[in-house]
Amino acid sequence: MSKSPVGYYGPFGGRFVAETLIPALDELAEAFGTIVRGEAFQDEWRGLLARYVGRPTPLGEARRLARAIDPEGRALGKLWLKREDLCHTGAHKINNALGQVLLAKLMGKTRVIAETGAGQHGVATATACALFGLPCDVFMGSEDVKRQAPNVGRMKLLGARVIPVESGSRTLKDAMNEALRDWVTNVRTTYYCIGSAAGPHPYPELVATLQSVIGEEARQQVLDQQRALPDAVIACVGGGSNAIGIFRAFLPDAQVALVGVEAAGEGVQTTRHAATLGAGRVGVLHGSKSYVLCDDAGQIQEAHSISAGLDYPGVGPEHSWLKENGRARYLSATDDEALAAAALIARSEGIIPALESSHAIARIGDVARELAAARGSPVSVVLGLSGRGDKDLSTLLARLT
Amino acid sequence: MKRLEAAFDRGKVLVAYLCVGDPSVDESVELARSCVRAGADVIELGVPFSDPTADGPAIARASQRAIAAGGGLAATLRAARALRAAEPHVGIVLFGYYNPLFVRGEERAAKEAAESGVDALLVVDLPIEESSALRHAAAAHGVGFVPLLAPTSRGDRIGAVRVAAAEGPVPFVYYVSVTGVTGTTATDAGKAGARAAELRAAVGLPVVVGFGIDSREKARGAALGADGAVAGTALVRAIEEGRAPAARAEAVEKLVRELRAGVDEARPRASAS
Numbered sequence: 043m044s045k046s047p048v049g050y051y052g053p054f055g056g057r058f059v060a061e062t063l064i065p066a067l068d069e070l071a072e073a074f075g076t077i078v079r080g081e082a083f084q085d086e087w088r089g090l091l092a093r094y095v096g097r098p099t100p101l102g103e104a105r106r107l108a109r110a111i112d113p114e115g116r117a118l119g120k121l122w123l124k125r126e127d128l129c130h131t132g133a134h135k136i137n138n139a140l141g142q143v144l145l146a147k148l149m150g151k152t153r154v155i156a157e158t159g160a161g162q163h164g165v166a167t168a169t170a171c172a173l174f175g176l177p178c179d180v181f182m183g184s185e186d187v188k189r190q191a192p193n194v195g196r197m198k199l200l201g202a203r204v205i206p207v208e209s210g211s212r213t214l215k216d217a218m219n220e221a222l223r224d225w226v227t228n229v230r231t232t233y234y235c236i237g238s239a240a241g242p243h244p245y246p247e248l249v250a251t252l253q254s255v256i257g258e259e260a261r262q263q264v265l266d267q268q269r270a271l272p273d274a275v276i277a278c279v280g281g282g283s284n285a286i287g288i289f290r291a292f293l294p295d296a297q298v299a300l301v302g303v304e305a306a307g308e309g310v311q312t313t314r315h316a317a318t319l320g321a322g323r324v325g326v327l328h329g330s331k332s333y334v335l336c337d338d339a340g341q342i343q344e345a346h347s348i349s350a351g352l353d354y355p356g357v358g359p360e361h362s363w364l365k366e367n368g369r370a371r372y373l374s375a376t377d378d379e380a381l382a383a384a385a386l387i388a389r390s391e392g393i394i395p396a397l398e399s400s401h402a403i404a405r406i407g408d409v410a411r412e413l414a415a416a417r418g419s420p421v422s423v424v425l426g427l428s429g430r431g432d433k434d435l436s437t438l439l440a441r442l443t
Numbered sequence: 444m445k446r447l448e449a450a451f452d453r454g455k456v457l458v459a460y461l462c463v464g465d466p467s468v469d470e471s472v473e474l475a476r477s478c479v480r481a482g483a484d485v486i487e488l489g490v491p492f493s494d495p496t497a498d499g500p501a502i503a504r505a506s507q508r509a510i511a512a513g514g515g516l517a518a519t520l521r522a523a524r525a526l527r528a529a530e531p532h533v534g535i536v537l538f539g540y541y542n543p544l545f546v547r548g549e550e551r552a553a554k555e556a557a558e559s560g561v562d563a564l565l566v567v568d569l570p571i572e573e574s575s576a577l578r579h580a581a582a583a584h585g586v587g588f589v590p591l592l593a594p595t596s597r598g599d600r601i602g603a604v605r606v607a608a609a610e611g612p613v614p615f616v617y618y619v620s621v622t623g624v625t626g627t628t629a630t631d632a633g634k635a636g637a638r639a640a641e642l643r644a645a646v647g648l649p650v651v652v653g654f655g656i657d658s659r660e661k662a663r664g665a666a667l668g669a670d671g672a673v674a675g676t677a678l679v680r681a682i683e684e685g686r687a688p689a690a691r692a693e694a695v696e697k698l699v700r701e702l703r704a705g706v707d708e709a710r711p712r713a714s715a716s
Binding site: 056057058059060061062063064065066209210215216219222223226227228229230323325326327328329331334336338339340341342343 | 492493494495496497498499500503507510515516517541542543544545546547567568569570572573590591592593594595596597600619622623624627
């Protein structure tokens with residue numbers, strides 16, 4: 043990779059925030075270096091991952107889903123599911139939230155704020171704050187408050203305050219705007235726990251570091267079980283934290299194809315999608331330079347996806363770099379494809395997935411067919427199953443039954 | 444740039460912010476002229492942005508209205524051109540967020556700003572370390588760059604301002620009075636002004652105080668120590684509340700006169716030459 047300044051992935055990343063926040067980002071970058079990389083933090087965090095989150099999460103073979111996708115088995119040899127849905131609180135988000143809230147505590151911060159889309163990061167942060175005894179305010183677009191009611195209830199039960207955001211599209215983008223406004227106001231005492239591998243430096247690197255536990259485990263597990271690396275690793279991409287978390291360990295393995303799947307909403311040819319890497323352009327949003335959905339005047343456009351966690355017009359800067367340097371490819375799946383994929387895995391494997399993860403499931407067949415054609419034999423695929431679908435029950439029931 | 448230098452040479456400066464396009468681009472130009480008539484030395488022409496994370500609810504609402512009315516970078520540059528034609532001596536600062544400038548292309552944006560009579564750029568989410576390309580493009584066209592400092596800024600940040608000033612024209616520094624967003628009521632104007640005076644001594648450039656300057660008293664308090672005061676949200680609110688163009692212009696003029704009086708109480712200006 044080409045040499046980049048600190049906080050950059052190629053030409054992407056940086057710190058594009060109000061001056062007031064720069065010292066706080068400096069402080070966080072220093073704490074990341076001294077505390078997070080230190081032994082005491084690592085012992086406590088990894089202990090929590092084992093005894094509180096339930097890590098390592100299993101890597102299980104999905105034979106019936108593989109046959110449902112590819113009945114004759116000519117393209118998809120083995121399909122492995124990395125089961126982040128089995129994490130405490132139901133998604134990979136807890137890996138990051140526990141790490142960052144522990145860091146907040148060690149930095150002496152007395153309050154934590156977070157933004158949330160699907161509510162998974164909000165629940166994870168509220169959980170971590172309950173565990174560490176810190177007050178927690180979660181900003182959530184009022185549209186998402188409506189469509190993710192179970193997670194709103196969980197956050198409240200965990201003692202967090204959920205603050206509905208009424209501005210703009212009333213989704214994740216606007217929740218993040220409001221969280222930044224709160225942070226700039228209360229920056230001396232408040233820790234901002236960002237949920238995705240996005241935002242200003244050092245957040246993308248901090249979140250990717252905390253989430254890379256997913257790929258470290260998955261790589262070892264797949265080697266243990268099939269005695270070989272997989273041909274492809276597939277994960278859904280909104281901001282991109284679960285994808286970067288599983289990709290990182292495989293980055294040096296050039297023979298492993300890395301595939302991110304964005305939300306195509308009602309179609310990338312329409313204006314109602316969230317395919318930032320597939321259909322966006324380079325811009326600056328929420329503190330970093332990366333691909334964004336914006337118009338010719340530079341105004342950020344509203345994204346759309348049936349899954350609140352992917353409904354975001356930006357993406358983490360490292361994904362922009364992986365797209366640009368060709369190490370990863372980014373595809374997309376529509377709302378309808380994601381719903382069909384959710385039904386398929388539910389009935390073939392007995393797993394109700396989050397709608398976010400369902401986008402990745404929807405592209406397994408295409409990826410396997412293409413790779414198998416190129417390699418001349420059936421391929422093995424690891425899928426990052428980032429979360430479970432309990433939160434999406436009302437959407438799934440309304441659209442599938 | 445010369446117009447900004449001249450404004451600070453005359454004495455304590457009053458800066459007025461308008462969100463261009465709220466309620467329309469043409470009326471924003473007229474309202475800017477009202478500000479000048481009532482005693483504003485510098486006009487910040489705000490480029491409305493979809494995601495104004497440094498702004499409170501009043502400017503965020505104004506930005507949404509302005510974008511819906513066709514506002515944005517191109518419209519703000521048109522407004523700058525019209526204001527410059529009508530007011531040859533007023534200082535004009537193009538004020539906004541980075542993405543619209545980045546998407547237009549920094550070189551093109553700087554050139555168009557210069558051609559439209561803009562004296563300097565102020566980009567709230569572009570810290571000095573990230574601003575090198577835009578600063579150099581602006582400098583090449585004779586346009587200045589206004590850095591911000593905040594209550595959280597320590598010595599290294601002041602050093603960064605000095606570096607920017609050594610590399611290109613920096614007409615003044617904008618000191619953010621509080622940790623917060625625009626429209627805050629928590630501003631201790633006198634304290635912010637005192638800090639501005641320290642910063643001026645440290646960087647050797649004029650320093651103005653903004654965020655929460657909404658009254659004669661706060662304008663005076665800020666200008667006692669600082670080289671000037673900036674009013675934004677208070678003007679945007681007056682425009683939001685006005686029912687018709689005449690009422691809006693009247694409310695803006697009245698407010699600017701009060702703020703002017705506050706700034707002049709801190710130290711009367713020399714008569715304009």
